[in-house]
Amino acid sequence: MDTIYWSRRRMLGALAATTAAAATSNLLFALPSARAAIASEGDGGDPLRLPDTERxxxxKAWLLGGKAVRASAATALTGTDADIQNFLAVRYPADSAADNRASLINSLTAAGKGTRREATAAINDGDSAIAAFLGGGFKAALMEDLRVATAVAMASGGRGVNRKGNAALNDGSQAELESFLLDGQFTARLEDMRVEVSKLLVQAGPEVQKYASRALSGSGDDVEWFLETGQHIARARDQEAMRIH
Structure with a gap:
């Protein structure tokens, strides 16, 4: 009997481009948000508790900004009041736009197809489109990528993977889809692999039974090794014993 399954290691390779969508969401949410922080008045809800002054x-821009913002802010802080005012009025908006563009471009290598498509369109359309994309415009494309990645995982999975994948798709939320892609699919895949091992026990020779029993009582790595390698060694030993007798 040929056992067909996808190991955790193989799945990580096969889904590298699509499950990256789950990680991309965290990257997009974490992009520099200093503009909103600086715009806030007072220290209500502000964890930095800085005074409401230009300096x-x-x-705050230096603490929360991207590379370009931090460089300009550092220069302004060592200068005069006029340098501070110039940073806030001129350099900060321009450097924030540059940081947003750089961050979005860097995210493309880890993004899914839908997110790459929409991010590229935003980059081509200019700074306003980039700001809108980072401000929440990416969410529809991200959800598209998460659903595609879930479908890819299900296509190569067994009953357990498909059960959990369908549950995530039916729920439809970002949290459930990400949970399936980053954790649930692997738990379900181990369940499916254990089922495969149990099937091999039916009408198996003594060596296959011995190896399979050890795998089932062991770790996920033991189950994976048995399906990938151990079962073939055990079957060869059973066949050799049959020839001897």
Missing amino acids: AKVV
Whole structure:
């Protein structure tokens, strides 16, 4: 009997481009948000608790901004009041746009097809489109990528993977789809592999039974090794014993 299954290691390779959508969502949510932080008045809800002064706003930009913003903010903080005002009025908006563009471009290598498509369109359409995309416009494309990645995982999975994948798709939320892609599919795949091992026990020779029993009482790596390698060694030993007798 040929056992067909996908190991965790193989799945990570096969889904590298699509399950990246789950990680991409965290990247997009974590992109520089200093503009909103600087725009806030007072210290209500502000964990930095800085005074409401122009120089404090530049400090906040340095703490929360991207590479370009931090460089300009550092220069302004060592300068005059005029340098501070120039940073807030001129350099900060321009550098924030540059950081947003750089962050979005960097995210493309780890993004799914839908997110890459929409991010590329935003990059081509300019700074306003990039800001809108990062402000929430990416969510529809991200959900598309998560659903595609879930379908890919299900296509190569057994009953357990398909059960959990369908549950995630029926729920439809980002949290459930990401949970399936980053964790649930692997738990279900191990369940499916254990089922495969149990099937091999039916009408198996003594060596296959011995190897299979050890795998089932062991770890996920033991189950994977048995399906990938151990079963073939055991079957060869059973066949050799039959020839001897």
